[in-house]
Amino acid sequence: MDLHFGDSKPTDEEREAVDALLGPPGSAWETAFGDSTVRSDADLRWARGGRAARERRDLLLPGLHAVNDRVGWISEGALDYLCRRLTVPPAEAYGVATFYSMFSVKPRPATVLHVCTDVACAAKGSAELCAGVEGRLGLGSGVSVERSPCLGLCERAPAALVVRAGSPAAGLGDPPPDSRSSHAGEAEKAHATAVVAPATPEAAVLAASAPETAEPEPPASLAVPQAGQPGLTLLRRIGVVDPASLDDYRSHGGYSALRRAFELGPAGVIREVTDAGLVGRGGAAFPTGVKWKATASQPDRPHYLVCNADESEPGTFKDRVLMEGDPYSLIEAMTIAGYAVGAHKGYLYLRGEYPRALRLLGNAIEQARARGLLGDDVLGQGYAFDIEIRRGAGAYICGEETALFNSIEGYRGEPRSKPPFPVEKGLFGKPTAENNVETLVNVLPILTMGAEAYAAIGTEKSTGPKLFCVSGSVERPGIYELPFGATLGELLGLAGKPGNLRAVLLGGAAGGFVRADEMDIPLTFEGTRAAGTTLGSGVVLAIDDTVPLPRILLRIAEFFRDESCGQCVPCRVGTVRQEEALHRIAERTGAAAAGDIALLREVGRAMRDASICGLGQTAWNAVESAIDRLGAYE
């Protein structure tokens, strides 16, 4: 590879941000071009780089984050410098930087206010919120307001997230700011994030002007109306345990599952998980034991474990609540999964919009490492395992398992075509088991209560407890845990079903609508399938008759158009054509809409049949169900 770099130079601040991540450059070849002041004679004869540097390609995404966090956007100089340090061709890095919505390659204010305009928030007045915020934060306010897809705070809709770029906020153990650093003393420029939900225009503007002093978020347990109730399995520690304390976690039964795992051995763990009948909770419902066994038995090494915590399905926030309320349980579960599949490294791919989860998980990993629960010799059992957090940067598609691998590896988050499947060729081309957060957390009760007792919960084909994300027009939105098999009506009964319920969006934007009179649909994989719908990721979004349905459908279409990676034609162009047709019929019904509905169906069918990945294949589901089941546009 003969790389060519432009002559744009990074600013000191940009260089600092990159060096803080990668360490100082090894030779002058890695610094900005033409920087002859630092090039020694030896540098002219010898260059570090080549394979060793190229193998750090996966630090591209963290590097882009480093610059974006510090400066607020990614300049040519910063990008080129990062490329030099990692031996990544600038064109490719530019392709990566422009793929993610949280990055900007154009100058923008240091503070960005993301206002959610997705389904749950739209139903709770995000349009008014946007208007109010924009009325107050005009040009020159130093804040850029960006409309955002679901922020995963749907129980507290409408939601907003403030991200302010700046030097890293001083934490414990950081040296005191000194005068040499270009931004010392300017406390107001420290990197900070703030979550405002439910948001009023006043509160959002206040948080945007001073995110570091914004009201703290309510504890995660407030998202769990059942918190503290007896009989919970997955949620039992939420609101009970201190999410920052490893000791507290252990005193509430933490790490007993890992001990049991070591007693059983890897094959034994896989047997338990298989016998328990655990299937993936992310939407695809694939048997976890089968996936683990297939990964464990691959001769190719190393094996990887990936936790998919890129929860971006509109209406889904259960993983966030689990990670914020009980972070150690995920760390323990990942350790068990890694042990079972023979991995020594686990990647936790966390969506970029979850600052509190990032903080708590980071702390949990550090504590676990310090106490020998991660590292070279986990629990003194001679098994080495460690976890690295990778932050996403705003791309729904990165929740697709192979797109997630590309994203971690420093490529554009485009799905790969399958076969080969991840168990054979996954992350870095190696056998990889990928599971989402809820799936992994289920492994703990399986090991502590035993496969048989676990399988006794739920139904024959859908075993165990299940989390549901209830939002929209209900009295008590939040995460609910019910055994598989409870009906939609029972769940909505707990959450406070409104009298004027019009429809329920089941499974999120990739799921489907059901009618208000279909409350006896059993919440199981087989039951929803029999009812012609899907459980998806466990979204239950209630819509009452005050919410204009066509607007919601348009929002769903817009969501998929925005989030298509653009790789394949049916999805890239099909989502656009569908949104156009929905715009045309937004105010029309009956015969006036019939032509466009036929068009929607034809395009939708090709998208479902011919798209590369699940995004394009399911993008038409919700709208189709609204037409067929709810009689939208009749």
Next chain:
Amino acid sequence: MTAIPLGVPRRLVEFTLDGQEARVPEGSTILDACRAAGKDIPTLCQGDTLTPKNACRVCVVEVEGARTLAPACSRKAEAGMEVRTDTERARHSRKVVLELLASSVNLSTTPRAAEWIKEYEAKPDRFGPDAARVDEEPRVDNDLYVRDYDKCILCYKCVDACGDQWQNTFAISVVGRGFDARIAVEHDAPLTDSACVYCGNCVEVCPTGALSFKSEFDMRAAGTWNEAEQTETTTVCAYCGVGCNLTLHVQDNEIVKVTSPHDNPVTHGNLCIKGRFGYQHVQNRD
């Protein structure tokens, strides 16, 4: 890849293709099998010298038991597979994909596009006059080749040819996402400010004419481009000792562009800037 050096004999895979028994060497794609059986399936992003990205989806076929259709260009034939290439379902997807493409970009210089649009009865106009189009002005920023992304179907061939599959220059990439995705160099700069070494291998593989010789672009603009009148002569490049094969396209006794035979086992259609663009000295008549 056309020129396959003789290697270890490969096992044969048996499967059914449109109800007929088919036997192909292990590792062959469904498309290879179709072509061997004389079946014509439309393809756009598949190229004879590249690993297909399977992004265009015009080649989809039905595989028994699969939830979705499969891209014939990259799905390997497996023993016992039952493949149907011409079902209503597959034809429907091909038709819609052609409509989606033709309604968003200019396929006027894409070989066979018009023929397929007719065959599949695709009606790109039915999305209405306001259907979003790529709408890009041609980028003419150097004397060698023109980038007209209004014709680009994002097949990724140029990216692969410039990148790890042939040239290893990595001057171009897909940037942005969704409908806004485009091919661009770093920072979306002019080509002259990029890492491009003007080998033109991207032009060689582009299936739509989105990348074309400046000479061809100018002649088309002037209305003087006439492929029917052109002769093609394959010869050996005289610039250096590598000895690549060049195909000279000549119209009116002038070289109008240079390509390279894809079945050459050494170069597979790739050249360097001198072989590809350095032909003016031949016709310097002063």
